[in-house]
Amino acid sequence: MPELPEVEVVRRGLARWVRGRTIMSVEVLDPRSIRRHALGAEDFIGNLENSTVLDVVRRGKFLWMPLRTEEPRGPGGTGEAMPGVALMAHLGMSGQLLMQDPWVPDEKHLKVRLRLSSSDGMPEELRFVDQRIFGGLFVTSLVPTSDGGPGGQGETPLPEIADEASHIARDPLDPHFSFDEFYRRVKARKTGLKRALLDQGFISGIGNIYADEALWRARLHYARPTDTLKRADALRVVDAAKEVMSDALAAGGTSFDSLYVNVNGASGYFARSLDAYGRAGEPCRRCSAAGLPGVIKREQFMNRSSYSCPICQPKPRNGRW
DNA sequence: CGCGGCACCTGAGAGC
DNA sequence: TGCTCTCAGGTGCCGC
Numbered sequence: 001m002p003e004l005p006e007v008e009v010v011r012r013g014l015a016r017w018v019r020g021r022t023i024m025s026v027e028v029l030d031p032r033s034i035r036r037h038a039l040g041a042e043d044f045i046g047n048l049e050n051s052t053v054l055d056v057v058r059r060g061k062f063l064w065m066p067l068r069t070e071e072p073r074g075p076g077g078t079g080e081a082m083p084g085v086a087l088m089a090h091l092g093m094s095g096q097l098l099m100q101d102p103w104v105p106d107e108k109h110l111k112v113r114l115r116l117s118s119s120d121g122m123p124e125e126l127r128f129v130d131q132r133i134f135g136g137l138f139v140t141s142l143v144p145t146s147d148g149g150p151g152g153q154g155e156t157p158l159p160e161i162a163d164e165a166s167h168i169a170r171d172p173l174d175p176h177f178s179f180d181e182f183y184r185r186v187k188a189r190k191t192g193l194k195r196a197l198l199d200q201g202f203i204s205g206i207g208n209i210y211a212d213e214a215l216w217r218a219r220l221h222y223a224r225p226t227d228t229l230k231r232a233d234a235l236r237v238v239d240a241a242k243e244v245m246s247d248a249l250a251a252g253g254t255s256f257d258s259l260y261v262n263v264n265g266a267s268g269y270f271a272r273s274l275d276a277y278g279r280a281g282e283p284c285r286r287c288s289a290a291g292l293p294g295v296i297k298r299e300q301f302m303n304r305s306s307y308s309c310p311i312c313q314p315k316p317r318n319g320r321w
Numbered sequence: 322c323g324c325g326g327c328a329c330c331t332g333a334g335a336g337c
Numbered sequence: 338t339g340c341t342c343t344c345a346g347g348t349g350c351c352g353c
Contacts, residue, residue: 002347032330061347093346094331109331132330134347191323200348208346303326304346 002091004171004205005248007061008153010097015056015155017099018065018126022052022117033111033130036088036164037138047139048087048114057086057154060204062165063097064088066142066158084142086162092134099123112137140164149176171205172242173249183234186226193229194222195302197241206241209277210248212307214241216276216286221313222306228321247273276307284309 002010026045028034037044051067058064064086089097098107101123102115112128128137142160145151151161153174170177182203186196196202197211206214215222217240220233251273275285280298287294287309294311 035329090347092330092348130330131332132346134330189323195324198347302324305344 002061002093002095003207003210003245003248004061004173005245007058007063007091007205008173008249010091011056011058011063011154014063014097014099014126017122018053018116019055019155020052021119021122022050023048023067023114024117025049025115027113027115028111029106029113030111030133032133033128033136034138036136044137044139047085051085051087053087053116055154055156055158057152057158057162059152059161059165060168060171060200061207062088062090062152062162062168064140064152064162064165066160084160085139086142088138088140088162088164089128090135092130092132092136094132095128095130095135098127098129100125100127138164147176168200169202169204171245172203172238173205173245177203179235179238182238183229183231186229186234189226191226192222193220193224193226193237194306196226197237198302203238203241205245208304208306209274210241210244212276213244213274214238215313216308217244219312221315222301222308223315224321276309279307284312287311 026048028041028044031041034041034044047069048067051069054066054068056063056065066084066086069085089095091097094109099122102125104125107127107129109129109131110127111130111133114126114128116122116124116126118124128135130136140162142151142158143163143166145159145161146166148159149170150157150159152165169182185202189196189202191199194211194215197206197214198208212222214237218233218237220237224233276296279296282296284292284294284296292311294309296307297310299306299308
């Protein structure tokens with residue numbers, strides 16, 4: 001279940017292997033994995049072949065590789081660079097980007113294979129593997145950012161963003177993230193706090209797991225109306241999200257099952273340090289440390305499970321927050 | 322505008 | 338053993 005830290009682990013790993021390499025050929029083994037590429041497999045392949053990967057860039061959970069595509073030289077071709085396009089990837093629930101040597105047998109859920117130009121000792125194939133097919137690959141254009149800052153986080157940040165990610169807000173680990181802007185927008189919206197944390201247009205990179213962890217750390221209820229949030233509350237929950245995500249990043253990403261594997265094929269491991277998510281029926285660590293009887297409760301919210309402690313993340317009795 | 326609901330998917334595990 | 342049901346969840350879209 002990749003959230004921001006996992007995607008960043010993949011980004012860093014991938015950048016090392018693919019920067020500067022040319023896509024020699026592309027094989028789409030399951031067209032469902034490129035369904036967000038509206039013009040189909042042939043167009044997808046045509047856009048990628050003979051393009052060179054300039055970088056690997058991330059915004060929230062979206063990952064893209066800006067490409068340099070040259071017009072064919074010779075008759076009719078100028079040899080000049082074409083307008084900016086990028087290969088976009090979203091890992092969804094179970095997507096993996098793996099570097100493999102060609103003789104390694106295909107993975108069971110291999111969906112797309114890119115053959116890269118050879119580069120001393122590096123694996124020649126970039127494989128997109130995805131069991132549940134919530135993720136996918138597609139080609140998108142690059143557009144200027146609305147705030148003039150870099151489009152995303154990469155080795156050489158560009159003032160452009162992949163069109164399909166331009167609605168995604170910066171994440172709390174982004175040096176250009178603005179808490180003031182987040183607070184202003186969240187105050188103006190009438191919605192529940194967890195819903196706002198999961199809204200990638202407000203603040204990105206937070207999924208169900210880290211939303212619950214951040215709310216627990218900030219001692220806030222998931223349904224807290226955002227327009228009642230004090231600045232200190234909002235700061236606490238954003239700081240908590242930032243903390244939990246940088247901890248996970250330092251540990252190489254969270255992993256609960258074998259579905260998430262980073263680009264080098266090794267699972268991250270951070271799940272053991274979760275305080276709320278997945279701990280239904282277990283004592284709240286903060287409450288037990290204080291001698292209180294809090295037990296983590298699981299509830300359905302937004303069609304998914306939410307975990308919280310009824311004692312330290314209470315709902316008000318009188319309906320006033 | 323906001324929100325609930327749902328579709329998109331597969332596989333693991335529970336229950337019968 | 339084998340069937341059916343439930344659950345996991347990021348994102349986008351639809352209708353109220």
